[in-house]
Amino acid sequence: MTAMSNKDDAPADEARSTDHALARREKLETLRASGRDGFSISFDRTDMAGDLATKFADLAPGSDTGEQVRVAGRLMILRRHGKLAFGDLQDPSGRIQLFATAESLGEGLSSFSDLDIGDLIGAWGTVMSTRRGELSVRIDGFELLTKSLQPLPEKWHGLKDVERRYRQRYLDLITNSEARDIMVIRSKAVAAIRSWLIERDFLEVETPMLQPIAGGALAKPFVTYHEVLGMDLFLRIAPELYLKRLVVGGAERVFEINKNFRNEGVSTQHNPEFTMLELYQAYADYGDMATLLEEMIRSVATSVTGSAELPYQGQTLDLASPFRRARMIDLVREAGADPDGDLAADCARLGVHAEPGWSWGKLMVEIYEKKIEPNLFQPTFVMDYPIEMSPLARTHRSDDRFTEHLDLVICGMEIAPAYSELTDPLEQRARFDAQAAQRAGGDEEAHVVDEDFLKALEYGMPPTGGLGLGIDRLVMLLTDSSSIREVILFPALRPEQS
Numbered sequence: 001m002t003a004m005s006n007k008d009d010a011p012a013d014e015a016r017s018t019d020h021a022l023a024r025r026e027k028l029e030t031l032r033a034s035g036r037d038g039f040s041i042s043f044d045r046t047d048m049a050g051d052l053a054t055k056f057a058d059l060a061p062g063s064d065t066g067e068q069v070r071v072a073g074r075l076m077i078l079r080r081h082g083k084l085a086f087g088d089l090q091d092p093s094g095r096i097q098l099f100a101t102a103e104s105l106g107e108g109l110s111s112f113s114d115l116d117i118g119d120l121i122g123a124w125g126t127v128m129s130t131r132r133g134e135l136s137v138r139i140d141g142f143e144l145l146t147k148s149l150q151p152l153p154e155k156w157h158g159l160k161d162v163e164r165r166y167r168q169r170y171l172d173l174i175t176n177s178e179a180r181d182i183m184v185i186r187s188k189a190v191a192a193i194r195s196w197l198i199e200r201d202f203l204e205v206e207t208p209m210l211q212p213i214a215g216g217a218l219a220k221p222f223v224t225y226h227e228v229l230g231m232d233l234f235l236r237i238a239p240e241l242y243l244k245r246l247v248v249g250g251a252e253r254v255f256e257i258n259k260n261f262r263n264e265g266v267s268t269q270h271n272p273e274f275t276m277l278e279l280y281q282a283y284a285d286y287g288d289m290a291t292l293l294e295e296m297i298r299s300v301a302t303s304v305t306g307s308a309e310l311p312y313q314g315q316t317l318d319l320a321s322p323f324r325r326a327r328m329i330d331l332v333r334e335a336g337a338d339p340d341g342d343l344a345a346d347c348a349r350l351g352v353h354a355e356p357g358w359s360w361g362k363l364m365v366e367i368y369e370k371k372i373e374p375n376l377f378q379p380t381f382v383m384d385y386p387i388e389m390s391p392l393a394r395t396h397r398s399d400d401r402f403t404e405h406l407d408l409v410i411c412g413m414e415i416a417p418a419y420s421e422l423t424d425p426l427e428q429r430a431r432f433d434a435q436a437a438q439r440a441g442g443d444e445e446a447h448v449v450d451e452d453f454l455k456a457l458e459y460g461m462p463p464t465g466g467l468g469l470g471i472d473r474l475v476m477l478l479t480d481s482s483s484i485r486e487v488i489l490f491p492a493l494r495p496e497q498s
Contacts, residue, residue, distance in 0.1 A: 028149065038144055122142065122143045123143075202279060204255055222262075237262050239278050270484065284465035
């Protein structure tokens with residue numbers, strides 16, 4: 001979904017908003033002077049708009065059901081026609097028209113007509129259909145539940161200023177049905193993932209958000225300080241090392257739907273706070289994880305959207321067919337580079353930036369990320385990452401230049417890495433030591449040595465497969481959203497300029 005900036009209209013909109021806000025406050029004071037309050041405690045709602053629309057979908061124009069209902073929600077449209085008034089009431093399920101007449105409301109019609117767009121009201125009356133076939137509630141009475149003191153933006157079709165939509169998500173949700181749909185689909189997707197895993201005997205757990213060592217991924221952490229303990233703590237960049245400790249302890253199928261935090265850039269695919277599914281399965285490898293990912297994503301998409309074929313940015317995303325599996329080294333060859341030759345020269349020829357001294361594996365990954373990954377639209381498991389790029393994955397069983405590390409790429413985005421996990425504590429220590437050397441050389445994202453995790457491995461971890469699925473990016477696919485900010489209710493933003 002897209003929206004264009006409309007900041008040139010801001011001064012006029014702000015002036016209008018100020019005038020209307022003052023008028024609304026005057027109405028509130030008038031209400032209070034008459035002994036009424038613009039903020040009720042509760043309302044006994046019996047029916048939702050969407051349920052009524054379904055129940056009476058075949059109601060003939062001009063019909064009266066005689067069924068009494070009590071509805072509540074936000075007034076979105078108000079039209080006055082002499083002794084009649086019409087209002088559109090919106091609740092989380094949809095909208096229904098309120099039909100008010102002098103005959104049914106008497107002097108209350110004037111009070112109904114004096115309501116403002118955005119007011120939250122409760123109403124009761126009879127379900128009927130107008131002569132034009134509009135399902136309505138002919139109201140016998142109504143109650144102002146919450147007086148809205150700020151007007152909604154004029155000519156509302158969703159906020160025109162994209163940044164304002166993110167800053168004032170409440171306004172976006174009030175009036176933008178697409179934003180509400182995304183929120184619902186995200187919730188359903190997470191619930192479907194959780195249900196799918198629990199049905200397969202995975203145990204859901206929670207691990208620390210504040211960690212003494214930022215481990216489990218190559219990323220720069222956020223740091224804070226604990227006063228009582230007198231120590232630095234880090235917002236977790238990944239729960240991996242804690243979940244693996246649980247596998248050591250006997251939790252053979254374990255998962256966490258978690259928040260991770262990385263002190264990195266913001267883009268259409270990145271937010272410093274994001275949601276991941278991370279899971280581990282004993283006696284499995286990265287091939288098993290690929291199969292699990294494929295089956296789970298296909299099931300979730302079908303459950304949430306009704307289909308495993310989805311529209312995405314003008315193309316059709318096929319989650320129904322078997323996902324492609326391709327080794328990274330083969331994809332690099334297809335892109336015109338020679339992994340057996342001079343990859344630095346290939347980078348220069350292909351227009352890929354490379355630093356002096358970069359390793360063979362780093363050069364190959366750089367070519368892959370710049371020239372190949374953005375063009376992988378249909379689901380592709382990119383298999384076998386160079387060993388220096390995967391400090392927590394098992395060395396490949398048949399080629400020790402690589403690890404058994406794959407990434408699932410869909411629509412040019414990395415959706416989920418998966419590993420055959422490294423269970424050898426001696427090799428893991430050597431990998432950590434190599435990372436420590438990189439860190440000493442200035443690499444802030446290099447892994448820190450975690451002695452307690454190494455000790456846990458020494459007690460014995462079974463062969464294990466693990467994966468991390470980016471929930472935000474998956475929801476982008478399910479909702480045809482081009483930016484991660486559309487699927488995160490409150491994305492990270494720069495401070496607003498005064």
